[in-house]
Amino acid sequence: MKRIGLFILSGFIAAGCALTAVAAEAEMEIPESVTMSAKGFEGYTPKKGDVTFNHASHMGIACQDCHHTVADTYTIQGCMSEGCHDSVANRAEPSSIYRAFHTTKDTKKSCVGCHRDLKRKGESDAPLTCNSCHVQ
DSSP states (O other), X not given: OHHHHHHHHHHHHHHHHHHHHHXXXXXXXXXXXXXXXXXXXXXXXXXXXXXXXXXXXXXXXXXXXXXXXXXXXXXXXXXXXXXXXXXXXXTTSTTBHHHHHHOSSOTTTOHHHHHHHHHHHXXXXXXXXXXXXXXX
């Protein structure tokens, strides 16, 4: 009887440790804002200025809507990270920096697409003009 009780207690302790580890991973520091710049890509000179993305005004959106690789990798990395949207050569490629932020065809993963969709629904005054996001 003591063995069964000890076995059950061990199970509860193991489950508690596992939940604590999951909770620790779930707590991550989210920067209030992030400056995105294509200036770091070799051989490329951006036509527009940097964009300061305000995380605080996007907290109602699920992280994986923009960071769409979270489900596969369980990590969040910047949009212009190597292997994600790191191409400046062809705007039509899925890995294109331009397409990731500007396409109107994907209202979930594109800034302009999402902003346009929200405006159409009358739910937001999100910026749509180039210079409202790109600072010279």
